[in-house]
Amino acid sequence: MYSFKGFFKYLEKQGRELEKNLMEVGISRDPEVVHRCRVAIRRLRATLGLFQCDPTLLDEIKDVAQTLGPLRDIEVQLEFLRKAELPLREKKSILQEKLLKLEIERLRISGLNLTLSSAEFLNRVSQGVGRRKISPYKIYKNLVKRSRRVVENLSQEPFENYHRVRIDLKKIRYLLEAVEVVEGSFKDPIDHLKKFQDSLGEIHDMVVWLQEISGREDLPALRKTLQEKRNLSMKEFNEVRGNLYNLLENILNTSAALVTGKKPHSQELLSLVSSPKEKEEAAEALALHLSPDPSHIQRVANKCRTLYSVLKERVKLTEEDLHHLYCAALLHDIGHYLGGEEHHRDSYTLIVNSSCLPLNISEREAVAILARNHRKKPDFTTNLLNKREVERLKPLSGILRCADGMEMESYEYVGNFTLTSSEGTLTFRGGQISPLLQDRFRRKSSYLAEVLGLKIKYIEVE
Structure with missing residues (x-):
């Protein structure tokens, strides 16, 4: 964890740089004065943004940067004109035009009396975020x-x-x-x-x-x-x-x-250039090689999609949530490949260490936790996700457990089913199933019922 105190000397330096150069804006003929102001502001905003600084404080210096923008643009254009090889008449004309705009802009900014007390500004910042850590x-x-x-x-x-x-x-x-x-x-x-x-x-x-010069015939x-x-x-x-x-x-x-x-793993960039579909295809390819029952994992993944479509509004699930859920459903049984008694934990290990999944560390951790939680007591222990992200995994874990609960691998499973939610109950309607599968579904759907605050029941229909 990084404390705000660790960044304070850097912030002080940027604050003094901004204060010093603001005093020269409109007076100095050095074009770098405005540039240094804008760079210092960007550095202050980037650092303070990490600590969720009061937006009004950030807006104060942002407004200064935007005010200086037109002046900086003119100065850049003048520097280009001075070096450009142009016909003398044309160069003289546009130079006079830009110099006039420069003079007017400098006078305008001088009239605004832009100033900043670096010490006062940082004191106000410190009062709000002084004890925060990032x-x-x-x-x-x-x-x-x-x-x-x-x-x-x-x-x-x-x-x-x-x-x-x-x-x-x-x-x-x-x-x-x-x-x-x-x-x-x-x-x-x-x-x-x-x-x-x-x-x-x-x-x-x-x-x-x-x-800017579009349509002007005098500057060919x-x-x-x-x-x-x-x-x-x-x-x-x-x-x-x-x-x-x-x-x-x-x-x-x-x-x-x-x-x-x-x-x-060098998968961080690959995660950015891979679409969700490509990531799911990579998960499916790995699952087909390592899972003992490929037809089972595909059915569970499809059931998860169905459950997601019904529950997404109630739980405020996103497309990213569906993507994580679907990948986890495909990969939840790959731990069987290691032959251990706790294959759900082995699935977690294989996912976080896989070099062929184009997932960044947060995606990988989310998918691995979901796969781990498809059986036994849900475990959300992690050092890689924040609290909000962990909370989003809870209903997704419930969905995966519930979908897996309608399956006894290839021996018996629920085929087509419908799902309705009303009067505090989530009702599944599907084909006739054995008492053994009914009991499995009841046990594995209990966590989803807990997360949703609903009763869950299964009704057999012919």
């Missing part, structure tokens, strides 16, 4: 979320979401910079992220400017220069785009290792 797992989940969005956008063809990818890479980078202060594990990834971020920034700047040379620069930058980025996947994999594996305390 787990490596929360940082890992944040990185997975950002990385997933990057991968989704990178995977689209033609790839045009440069700006969206750049924003997410910024958030990953500034988060890692904060963690680097207390952990010291991400220096190389941070350096590489900055290079990708800068490359995407160049593309974005050209796109924005081309949109500038338009051509911008288009050439944009196309060259896009080509250069696309040539190294694959390296970004490798970088994300490195970041996620390093972060996962901080959570587990050991080197994880």
